[in-house]
Amino acid sequence: MIFNKLKKNIISAIVMLTNEKIVTLVNIISTILASFFISFGFFSFYFSNQLIDFLKQRLDFSIYFKPSVTKEDIIKVKKILQEFPGVKEIEYITQEMAFEKFKKETQFNNIIVKALEELKTNPLMDYLIVKSDNPEVYLQISEYLTKSPYKNLIDYISYFENQKIIKRIYNLNLQIKLVIIGVIIFIIIFCFFIIFNTTLTTINLKKEEIEILRLIGAENWYIRMTYFFYITFYSLIGYLIFLLFLILFLIKTENFWINLIPNFNPSYFFKENFFILNFSFFAIILIINYLSTFISLEKYLKK
Amino acid sequence: MLILKNITKIYHPNIIALDNISLEIHAKEFVFLIGKSGAGKSTLFKIIRREEEPNRGQIYFKNKNILELNRSRLGEIRRKIAIIHQDFKLLNNKTVFENIALPLEILGKSSKEIKEEVYKITEKLKISHKLNQITETLSGGEKQKVCLARALILKPEIILADEPTGNLDPLATYEILSLLKEIREEGITIIIATHNKEVVDFIKTRVITMSNGKIIKDENPGKFQLF
Numbered sequence: 053m054i055f056n057k058l059k060k061n062i063i064s065a066i067v068m069l070t071n072e073k074i075v076t077l078v079n080i081i082s083t084i085l086a087s088f089f090i091s092f093g094f095f096s097f098y099f100s101n102q103l104i105d106f107l108k109q110r111l112d113f114s115i116y117f118k119p120s121v122t123k124e125d126i127i128k129v130k131k132i133l134q135e136f137p138g139v140k141e142i143e144y145i146t147q148e149m150a151f152e153k154f155k156k157e158t159q160f161n162n163i164i165v166k167a168l169e170e171l172k173t174n175p176l177m178d179y180l181i182v183k184s185d186n187p188e189v190y191l192q193i194s195e196y197l198t199k200s201p202y203k204n205l206i207d208y209i210s211y212f213e214n215q216k217i218i219k220r221i222y223n224l225n226l227q228i229k230l231v232i233i234g235v236i237i238f239i240i241i242f243c244f245f246i247i248f249n250t251t252l253t254t255i256n257l258k259k260e261e262i263e264i265l266r267l268i269g270a271e272n273w274y275i276r277m278t279y280f281f282y283i284t285f286y287s288l289i290g291y292l293i294f295l296l297f298l299i300l301f302l303i304k305t306e307n308f309w310i311n312l313i314p315n316f317n318p319s320y321f322f323k324e325n326f327f328i329l330n331f332s333f334f335a336i337i338l339i340i341n342y343l344s345t346f347i348s349l350e351k352y353l354k355k
Numbered sequence: 356m357l358i359l360k361n362i363t364k365i366y367h368p369n370i371i372a373l374d375n376i377s378l379e380i381h382a383k384e385f386v387f388l389i390g391k392s393g394a395g396k397s398t399l400f401k402i403i404r405r406e407e408e409p410n411r412g413q414i415y416f417k418n419k420n421i422l423e424l425n426r427s428r429l430g431e432i433r434r435k436i437a438i439i440h441q442d443f444k445l446l447n448n449k450t451v452f453e454n455i456a457l458p459l460e461i462l463g464k465s466s467k468e469i470k471e472e473v474y475k476i477t478e479k480l481k482i483s484h485k486l487n488q489i490t491e492t493l494s495g496g497e498k499q500k501v502c503l504a505r506a507l508i509l510k511p512e513i514i515l516a517d518e519p520t521g522n523l524d525p526l527a528t529y530e531i532l533s534l535l536k537e538i539r540e541e542g543i544t545i546i547i548a549t550h551n552k553e554v555v556d557f558i559k560t561r562v563i564t565m566s567n568g569k570i571i572k573d574e575n576p577g578k579f580q581l582f
Contacts, residue, residue, distance in 0.1 A: 053462070053463035053464075054463060055463075056460070056463040056464065056465055057460075057461075057463040060460045060461075060463075260444075260446075261446060263444065264444050264445070264446060264457075265457075265461070266406075266433070267433070267438060267444055268433070268434070268437075268457060268458040268461065268505060268506075268509070269430040269431070269432075269433035269434035269458065269461065269509065270430060270461045271427060271429070271430040272426070272427075273427075274430075274461055
């Protein structure tokens with residue numbers, strides 16, 4: 053019995069999909085737009101997080117040692133610096149570790165990968181990464197090291213001369229994130245109202261049919277079920293079209309992103325998280341479409 | 356079978372559509388509800404099927420107060436108390452078969468069962484030869500037969516007929532009234548709302564007269580007879 057009801061509703065939804073061509077088209081376009089803005093928002097966040105990570109790496113205070121310096125000397129310096137007030141952590145990165153880290157960071161950059169393969173030697177050096185929540189500590193350490201007896205061991209100190217610029221970028225990034233959230237909320241509301249209104253038009257066209265269904269004793273859930281399948285079908289069509297465009301876009305722009313920020317590869321990220329990402333995006337789309345439709349449908353199901 | 360107690364319906368701002376209506380309809384009864392347009396006949400039908408909520412009063416259908424029923428059970432009540440209208444309320448772009456089959460599809464019956472039931476009912480109403488015809492192309496009398504078939508297919512206990520002959524010629528009117536009489540003989544209660552005195556004259560039966568939302572007369576000749 054339930055199977056027959058489901059079958060009947062699926063058929064009705066398919067008939068509605070094909071009969072109400074213009075409304076269905078508008079709903080599909082709205083779904084594509086909503087999918088685009090949701091994914092745009094998501095990837096913008098991913099991009100800004102990667103950008104922050106990239107900048108944070110540059111924010112780290114690193115002390116690079118000359119190749120002749122022994123591990124014992126480096127550990128001695130590390131112990132002294134650990135005593136500095138405000139120092140959170142000091143990480144010792146050996147030449148080998150630095151090389152591995154670099155290879156990992158540049159895995160998507162074919163030019164660097166090829167260059168490393170051809171080089172066959174490790175051009176990097178041992179270094180210490182000092183981490184502190186207070187950037188002033190870096191300045192104190194920097195001044196101390198340049199005056200201390202260990203100054204001859206040090207090749208260079210990557211003190212962030214551009215601290216103010218990076219801070220500004222950091223703040224700007226936060227502001228951009230807020231703007232993105234605002235724009236996405238606005239667009240989602242906009243899509244919600246487009247779908248709400250197109251559904252209202254569909255329901256208005258189907259007003260008589262709904263009235264007849266209620267007349268002959270159809271329960272509200274039965275009427276809703278046809279719309280449930282209709283929404284699911286057009287949302288699926290809209291999302292699949294969007295997905296096709298997204299995949300093409302990611303493939304075409306893969307090199308552009310890697311060159312913009314090392315280690316930022318949305319295409320790779322999308323492939324790795326294909327199911328969870330698409331499931332989440334599609335779930336959000338369905339929620340928007342179900343909500344807008346059921347709210348507009350409710351008016352006719354009150355009696 | 357159907358008892359209405361002190362039913363009052365007031366529309367905004369202060370239009371009294373039904374004013375303290377009380378009446379009892381017995382099983383297998385054939386009742387005419389007459390009155391001018393705006394007397395409250397259609398509102399009364401809507402309230403009996405809970406398409407509208409009264410402001411006051413109770414409605415008992417087989418000893419159950421249907422106003423206390425959960426909304427999810429309204430479909431059940433509407434299937435037991437079927438209705439046919441003057442404007443037919445058919446899906447005009449669908450075939451006769453599709454229109455009559457619709458209530459059974461809602462119940463989730465199988466295609467085989469639906470075909471059998473639809474054929475049986477259309478045979479009875481003599482419209483089985485029209486099954487594949489688009490409803491829009493039917494005459495008024497045929498459309499009303501389709502409505503009747505759609506109502507009967509659910510085996511209702513009461514049929515409310517709201518001006519069922521309003522759009523029909525005298526011959527079709529007589530045909531529909533004769534069919535309703537036959538249906539009543541099978542045990543289904545029939546209540547016909549009409550403002551047409553000629554329709555009432557077809558059948559000698561109980562006549563309830565309404566005016567300005569009130570019952571002003573309830574006459575029962577005692578003997579049911581088709582003139």
